[in-house]
Amino acid sequence: MKFNCTQENLHRGLALVSHVASRASTLPILTNILFEATGTSLVLSATNLEIGIRTKVRGKVEREGKVVVPARLIDECVALLPKENVVLTLEGDALRIQSGSHDNKIHTLPADDFPLLPTIDERIVIDVTPTRLAQVLRVTLFAVSFDDTRPELSGVLIATRGGVLTAAATDSYRLAEKTTELVRASQDIEGVIIPLRTMQEVARALALISPGEEEGVVKIALGEHQVSFHMEDTLIISRLIDGQYPHYQDIIPPQYESSATVERAVLEQALKAASLFSMTGINDISLTLLPGEGGIRVRAANIHVGENTTVVPASVRGKEVEVVVNWKYLSEGLQSFSAETVNLEVNNTQSPMVVKPQGEKGHLYLVMPIRQ
Missing domain, CATH: 3.10.150.10 (DNA Polymerase III, subunit A, domain 2)
Incomplete structure (x- = not known):
């Protein structure tokens, strides 16, 4: 050779x-x-x-x-x-x-x-641009669970309908969902779970695609128990995860009693300040939407350290409501957005908080409340 x-x-x-x-x-x-x-x-x-x-x-x-x-x-x-x-x-x-x-x-x-790489019986084939797929992975992979006791949550759910791909990831404490348009789909996918490690390798391969080249497509092929990703000169083949993914749509509220529009960077800064005073291991902070004051009160208290309160300017609609969440989960979700402004939507102290980028469709992040 x-x-x-x-x-x-x-x-x-x-x-x-x-x-x-x-x-x-x-x-x-x-x-x-x-x-x-x-x-x-x-x-x-x-x-x-x-x-x-x-x-x-x-x-x-x-x-x-x-x-x-x-x-x-x-x-x-x-x-x-x-x-x-x-x-x-x-x-x-x-x-x-x-x-x-x-x-x-x-x-x-x-x-x-050396063992032979398996071949896949391509029952369903979909095409998506590398840019769109990379964006989907960037905003969902961080929410995948690392809990081996629930293997169905240790991957990303992929489904397609009407030329649109939907990806979802959750660890049961937060949820990330992103939709994007496909170039082509031979038929709809009801839902398959692809392991996190596989998706990480796909993301790494997409990042190494030579810049400046004319964008092609990523061919995703599904077999009975396997999936393959073909991009440029690279092929990745993986098993699928067996199991039933939770019907996560049930926990997304169809409507909201209160909402707020806020600058993402300003809210992130307030979360960082409050995190210094949150309870270790719980990471609890409270967010109160204040329609009368036109802001969001971010507060954390720790009997061993002290307390912190910041009122972030925001356009608030609906009634005053307080919700306690894990600041790390909320911060990671905010960092996944590229929009400068985000919308926070919530019903009451026991309901999840939903975060959406202002002016962008097809991207949703949900954080479950910490029950007091």
């Missing part, structure tokens, strides 16, 4: 696949990357048996071949090379890596020992 390419192309390809391989620990072979020089490119593959990833590195194949290389070592080695041409040559059981004055040899394993 002999392959020539730029350091930038090789480093980018390794950055995509090495993250999956480096975390694998069940089998030693899974801490490696499969290198396959074929046709006009080098194909890199990695898997942890739950997620599989394959990407192409463009270059010149002088001699075809394949070999298995330690993921962490090759990734760190290539990252330190100068931004010049790199030559990969298989010499016996060692992969030689040459670039400028740098010359490295890495011991390898036989390619036959």
